[in-house]
Amino acid sequence: MTSCDQDFVELIEAAIRQDRWALKVFDSWGKPLPSGLLVGNFFWIGNYDECIQPIYSPESKTFVKQPFDTLHCTLFPESEISQMNLTENIVLGLCVPASCDRKAVASLIRELFKKSNVSDEQIVCSNEQKNLSTGPVATCFVLALLGILVLIGTIVHLVLAANRNSIARLTSHINIPFFFDETCRDEV
Known part of the structure; x- marks a missing residue:
């Protein structure tokens, strides 16, 4: 089991316990809001800032501790927008443990969404530096x-x-x- 897998299991267990930091991670995932898939709402990128930044607790005037850092990854569709299969066209944002790389995120998406055609080239994560051409x-x-x-x-x-x-x-x-x-x- 990789460190990404271990962190993700810990994330799911914390979400089941309703820990605020874990709920924040899942809340930052892309969701189909506002509605309108049939009229072109294909950008479910989620909330980048919520994913990256820790939760501030005003009661204790401190940040809520997380057992690991997170990063925001975005899945881009591989091909041109197709009218045949609308779910293939969605740009989806996910908040994942920072121990995950693009391959692990692609594997996660294949498992969670039962998508066998997702490759790591379709995923861009916030910790990646792009070199300028x-x-x-x-x-x-x-x-x-x-x-x-x-x-x-x-x-x-x-x-x-x-x-x-x-x-x-x-x-x-x-x-x-x-x-x-x-x-x-x-x-x-």
């Missing part, structure tokens, strides 16, 4: 470069404007434009 990295680089260019342009503009104002203040007592205007008129 080259497209998003290149986009971030280009945006950062543009931001730096805008910042440099703004600084240059402010410096030039400050220099122009200080030169104007220094030469304000000399009537240079009128001097040039008079000389230019005499030559014409």
